[in-house]
Amino acid sequence: MKTFCACLILLAVGPIRAQHAPQSIAELRTNFESRAEDTLDATESEWLSAKAFILASQTTSRGSFWSTMSFVAEICDASPNLTARKLRAEALEMLVGRFSDAMRWSSLVTTRFIPNFQKININEWSDELDEYDHLLDRLGNESNSERVRADLLYAKALARVHIDRRWDWLTPLARQNTIELLDSLINTFGDLLCPGEENTFIRDRAGQHYYELEKLHFGALAPVTSGTDLMDKRIDIKDYLGQIVVVDFWTSFCQPCLAMVPDIKELLGKLQGQPVVYIGVNGDTDRSQALRTAQRFTMSWRNLWDGPAGPAGPVSKAWNVRGWPSVYVVDVRGRIRYKLSGKQIAEKLDSAISTLLAEIGG
Numbered sequence: 001m002k003t004f005c006a007c008l009i010l011l012a013v014g015p016i017r018a019q020h021a022p023q024s025i026a027e028l029r030t031n032f033e034s035r036a037e038d039t040l041d042a043t044e045s046e047w048l049s050a051k052a053f054i055l056a057s058q059t060t061s062r063g064s065f066w067s068t069m070s071f072v073a074e075i076c077d078a079s080p081n082l083t084a085r086k087l088r089a090e091a092l093e094m095l096v097g098r099f100s101d102a103m104r105w106s107s108l109v110t111t112r113f114i115p116n117f118q119k120i121n122i123n124e125w126s127d128e129l130d131e132y133d134h135l136l137d138r139l140g141n142e143s144n145s146e147r148v149r150a151d152l153l154y155a156k157a158l159a160r161v162h163i164d165r166r167w168d169w170l171t172p173l174a175r176q177n178t179i180e181l182l183d184s185l186i187n188t189f190g191d192l193l194c195p196g197e198e199n200t201f202i203r204d205r206a207g208q209h210y211y212e213l214e215k216l217h218f219g220a221l222a223p224v225t226s227g228t229d230l231m232d233k234r235i236d237i238k239d240y241l242g243q244i245v246v247v248d249f250w251t252s253f254c255q256p257c258l259a260m261v262p263d264i265k266e267l268l269g270k271l272q273g274q275p276v277v278y279i280g281v282n283g284d285t286d287r288s289q290a291l292r293t294a295q296r297f298t299m300s301w302r303n304l305w306d307g308p309a310g311p312a313g314p315v316s317k318a319w320n321v322r323g324w325p326s327v328y329v330v331d332v333r334g335r336i337r338y339k340l341s342g343k344q345i346a347e348k349l350d351s352a353i354s355t356l357l358a359e360i361g362g
Helices: 002-017 025-033 042-058 062-078 081-096 103-112 125-139 146-166 172-189 202-215 255-259 261-270 287-296 314-318 345-359
Strands: 226-229 234-236 244-250 276-282 302-305 326-330 336-341
Touching (some): 025 062, 042 062, 042 081, 062 081, 062 103, 081 103, 081 125, 103 146, 146 202, 146 336, 172 202, 226 302, 226 314, 244 255, 244 345, 255 261, 261 276, 261 345, 276 287, 287 302, 326 345, 336 345
Parallel strands (some): 244 276, 276 302
Antiparallel strands (some): 226 234, 326 336
């Protein structure tokens, strides 16, 4: 029935693509990537996704199926919100029915099809989350396997973790509800492997999310951040209470971390004389390598070395860092106010610091 509906959509919007309908995922992707814009209108989204769903339903290859559904996830991200919601529902229904015994399936469900809240108006994110919850609850019924139910519940929790990690949107009650959701996930499915990971159990990864929600939410006191810097001198974030503190987690092998150094230098030059302190936390296993990198890039700020454990060092653990660059901004009271990652960190950081300076009349 779904394939028939997809064909009707193709008939309805087919003229948009002249006389040639792509016959493979490679052709579809070329069609998609040839666009100059980062977004699709509803008609384009439906045309591309209809063809993708037909290809997914016809293939007997796991690899081709997952590749096609991954492409559908890209279409969702580029689509208008209501269209994305519809495509997400159809995609997850198809995913629940095929190849659900594999880790790659789990990774698709728990990472690629979570709503793109960044595109959603701040006044609408709660409605979007409710719709997503209803979809996952409907799909995660007892007739499905334990693996399917575990991954859908995990995706439900992750949607909230994503929101809390990026925006100050969750109320204390919503945060507590999310913690209870993680409790349920750990108690019911904790002994299963974490979606998309071969050596980590759900209880371990969900425990990290639990810690993040409880200890690193917006407004929480910054965790212990102390040790020695790259010159082996003592450094402690508590010494800077009363100033705005930026905590930047980086490593020598993180190219995006190093690429933003010139922008950070420019920003700090503009902020000279303001009550702002910039502290790097380096995750290299070798302190001398970290020092060479800091000198090569002429970093003017102090960098705490997180010890020989590198990415698993005590400060990175305290901040629950699992990727670089990760940047936190702490206000004059020592409370976490901004969490920055991804692209254009320097630009976001400039805006965050300006807001906090305005609060103290700086």
